Amino acid sequence: MLDPADIGKVLVVTAHPDDIDFGGAGTIAAFVDRGVEVVYLLATSGDAGGFDRTVNAEHMAEIRHAEQVAAAKQVGVTDVRNLGYPDGMLEPTLALRRDIARVIRQVRPDLVITSTPERNYARIGPSHPDHRAVGGATLDAVYPDARNPYAFPELLNDEGLEAWTVREVWLIGSPSPNHYVDITTTVDRKLAALRAHETQTGHMPDLEKMVKTFLANHAIQAGLPEGSFAEAFLVVPTG
Structure with a gap:
């Protein structure tokens, strides 16, 4: 596993606005506090989210982008990118792989976090x-x-994006996590980020209790002291 001191850049790749905030915003806040550069890449516009049926898909996408920018600000992230695929229709196609590989080569992260x-x-x-x-x-x-410089050669030949090797991947939502991050000092910023997603969390009066209960259970699994909170990941080496 990477030494935290060796992590200078992190790329977070998720499907929807709010995925990273539910899965890892406390960890991201801790990275930013240590001076790590973090970039968010959203695959979809989030246009199929929300509960207000008077809002059309195009407007919902605009709202959710603004919510994600506001949420990112709560944990110190300012670079939020979106590939604009339709929400609810994502498939692991070659086109999606190319679009993500492009951003990996642009950002050149040590660590990638994804679902x-x-x-x-x-x-x-x-x-x-x-x-x-x-x-x-x-x-x-x-x-x-x-x-692989031979994969999607247009990235190198047309865009000048040299090949880049990511050193480690952390997976959110795994049924078998093997790494826990103590976010006790950043949990309030995680909650603030989640509240910024008003279309997704505004109907949850017990949001704080729900989230803290979940995170406290992770802390117990990690062997942290009582009153601690943790986020869980499955670490995937890439070497």
Whole structure:
């Protein structure tokens, strides 16, 4: 596993606005506090999210982009990118792999964080088809696409993007996590980021209790002291 001191850049690749905030905003806040550069890449516009049926898909996408920018600000992230694929229709295609590989070569991160491509039978939420699609495509973009100069040659020949090897991947929502990050000092910023997603969390009066209960259970699994909170990941070496 990477030494935290060796992580200078992190790329977070998720399907929807709010995915990273539910899965890892406390960890991102801790990275930013240490001076790590973090970039968010959203695969979809989030146009199929929300509960207000008077809002059309185009306007919903605009709202959710603004919510993600506001949420990112809560944890110190200013670079938020969006590939604009339709929400709810994501597939791990060659086109999606190329688009993610492009951003990997642009950002040149040490660590990539993305959703697990596994189906979680214990808890269905992480198994949204878009989550699994972006996780699979991102893993394929990490290996072999981004590191192989012969993969998607137009990225090098037309855009000048040299191959790049990501050193490690952390998966959100895995049914078998093997790494826990203590976010006790950043949990309030995670909650602030989640509240910024008004279309997704505004109907949840018990949001704080729900989130803290979930994070406290992770802390117990990690062996942290009582009163701690943690986020969970499956670490995937790329070497």
